[in-house]
Amino acid sequence: MTLELLHKPSMAKLTSLGIGGYARVQAKVRDEAGLDELSRFVEREGSGLLAIGEGSNMLAGDGELNLALVQVARHRKAQAEISGTTVLVPADMRLPGLLSVLIKNGLGGMEGLAGIPGSVGGSIAMNAGSYGTDMQASVKRVRLWTPSKGLFWKDAADLEWGYRHFSLGNDEFFLVWEVEFELSGSTEKEVRAKIKETFEKKKTTQPVTARTAGCVFKNPEGCSAGKLLDDAGFKGRNLGGMGFSEMHANFLENKGDGTAEQALELMSQATEAVAEKFGITLKPEVIILS
Ligand SMILES: Cc1cc2nc3c(=O)[nH]c(=O)nc-3n(C[C@H](O)[C@H](O)[C@H](O)COP(=O)(O)OP(=O)(O)OC[C@H]3O[C@@H](n4cnc5c(N)ncnc54)[C@H](O)[C@@H]3O)c2cc1C
Numbered sequence: 001m002t003l004e005l006l007h008k009p010s011m012a013k014l015t016s017l018g019i020g021g022y023a024r025v026q027a028k029v030r031d032e033a034g035l036d037e038l039s040r041f042v043e044r045e046g047s048g049l050l051a052i053g054e055g056s057n058m059l060a061g062d063g064e065l066n067l068a069l070v071q072v073a074r075h076r077k078a079q080a081e082i083s084g085t086t087v088l089v090p091a092d093m094r095l096p097g098l099l100s101v102l103i104k105n106g107l108g109g110m111e112g113l114a115g116i117p118g119s120v121g122g123s124i125a126m127n128a129g130s131y132g133t134d135m136q137a138s139v140k141r142v143r144l145w146t147p148s149k150g151l152f153w154k155d156a157a158d159l160e161w162g163y164r165h166f167s168l169g170n171d172e173f174f175l176v177w178e179v180e181f182e183l184s185g186s187t188e189k190e191v192r193a194k195i196k197e198t199f200e201k202k203k204t205t206q207p208v209t210a211r212t213a214g215c216v217f218k219n220p221e222g223c224s225a226g227k228l229l230d231d232a233g234f235k236g237r238n239l240g241g242m243g244f245s246e247m248h249a250n251f252l253e254n255k256g257d258g259t260a261e262q263a264l265e266l267m268s269q270a271t272e273a274v275a276e277k278f279g280i281t282l283k284p285e286v287i288i289l290s
Contacts, residue, residue, distance in 0.1 A: 002034030003027055003041060009069065011060030011289070014052060016117065017213040018254050019242075019263065020060025020289070023067040024048065029175070031074060035145055038070065042147045042173065049173045050289070053122030054094065057213055059252075061290035062260045072121055072175060082107075085183045086140065091121030091176045095128070099195055108186035109138045111194035115202040116214075121176035127166045131198060136161040140182040144168065145175040164218055164285055207245045211254040216267060217282040225282055226250035232273040239266050252286075264288070 005027055011020030027041050028034075042049060045068040052058070052069045072091040080101045081088040087107065089098055095116050102110060112133035116123060124142060127134050139156040146152075146168070160167040168174055202208055217225040229235065229249035236246040241258035244266065245251040252263055271282045 002030045003037035004030060004073075005041075011055075011058075011065065014069070015055035015058045015060055015213065016211060017055075017059055017252070017258075017263075018211045019062070019258050019260050021063040021065055021260075023050075023060075023065050023069050026052075026069040026071060028071050028073040032151070035151065035177075038145075038175075039147055039150075041068075041070075051121070051125065051173075051175050053092070053119030053125075054117060056116075056118040057122065057126055057128075057285070057287055059213055059263055059286045059288050060260060061264075061288070065289055067289060070173075070175060072119075072177065085185055087181045087183060088178060089120050089181065090178050091119060091124070093120050094118070095120055095123050102183065103188060103192045103195060106186050106188045106191055107183040108191050108194070109133075109183040110181070111191060112198055114195040114198040115206075115208060120179055124176045124179055125166050126164055127161050128164070131201075134161075134163075136166075138181045138183060140180045142176060142180075143178045145177050146172050148172060151177060205248060207247045207251050207253060210245065210251070212245070212251045213286045215250045215285050216252045217250055217270075218285045220280050220282065223280070224250075228274045228278055228280060228282070229270055232270065232277050234266075234270045234273070237266065237270075242266055244270070260290075 007025055008022045009026040012018050029038055048066045048068050050067050050069055052071050074090055074092055082105055095118055112131035116128050123135050127136050141153050141155045143153050160169055219225050226249045234244045235249035237244050240262040241255045242262040243253055245253050274280055274282050
């Protein structure tokens with residue numbers, strides 16, 4: 001079967017935050033033939049389509065969610081194909097796995113992304129980034145799938161990119177299928193050292209091993225959401241089993257038995273307090289599924 005269907009998948013199991021109820025259905029696309037079946041799935045399911053990767057940037061609501069999840073989950077072990085400084089990567093390869101390949105091959109440019117736990121596909125869709133770089137900086141072209149066009153390549157320059165923003169310029173459902181990166185020639189030693197440095201820095205400032213979805217809010221233009229939350233008194237603020245991290249106020253942690261209701265209530269209190277105190281409206285970075 002090239003399109004595997006699972007009914008009522010648990011969002012808590014599919015997301016790094018580990019909270020949330022059940023989606024309607026989850027389709028795992030195993031190979032290109034599975035994309036033909038996916039067209040029929042899309043027609044059949046109609047509403048609530050949502051691509052999902054590693055679920056490391058998602059906050060899923062409690063209870064039954066009207067979602068039809070689509071996940072790239074190719075049969076063959078996700079591997080990168082390297083030709084000089086060009087690297088072709090399937091969307092379901094994990095970003096940390098890609099960085100390991102880049103270390104071994106002495107390819108530089110993405111070292112600042114160390115510590116981001118998602119899939120390559122999800123990281124493109126979020127234009128994930130840190131320490132002054134993002135996915136866009138190294139992408140040459142992206143192979144996408146849409147119900148109306150099937151598979152097609154788009155040059156990076158013909159796509160819309162921004163701060164944690166990526167778009168095809170329309171509202172149609174899309175999947176990132178594979179990505180071609182253009183990197184810079186370096187050495188194994190140098191790439192390894194830079195990645196280690198980035199990761200060490202993250203480990204001392206962010207709760208990298210806790211159950212989180214990364215940063216909850218986007219940084220407003222010219223300031224840090226973490227600092228605003230800290231100054232508004234939200235660092236370490238808890239509600240039930242959820243809480244803003246003691247280490248970095250812009251990370252919401254599931255302490256074990258957290259719920260989406262608690263997470264959303266904390267976010268709403270924080271947004272209100274920051275708006276009142278600083279006149280700044282925080283916008284969620286995490287994708288809220290309700
Ligand atoms: C500890 C921790 C640290 C983090 N640090 C960072 C950081 O420094 N910088 C940063 O930017 N983010 C960070 N994140 C957030 C997250 O890891 C990134 O946003 C990551 O790129 C999301 O990838 P994912 O596969 O988990 O995507 P998901 O969470 O599964 O999905 C995110 C979005 O991408 C879409 N999507 C997923 N896969 C596909 C696909 N194949 N095709 C089309 N759309 C798709 C989804 O519909 C959704 O809109 C962190 C998260 C954690 C838990």
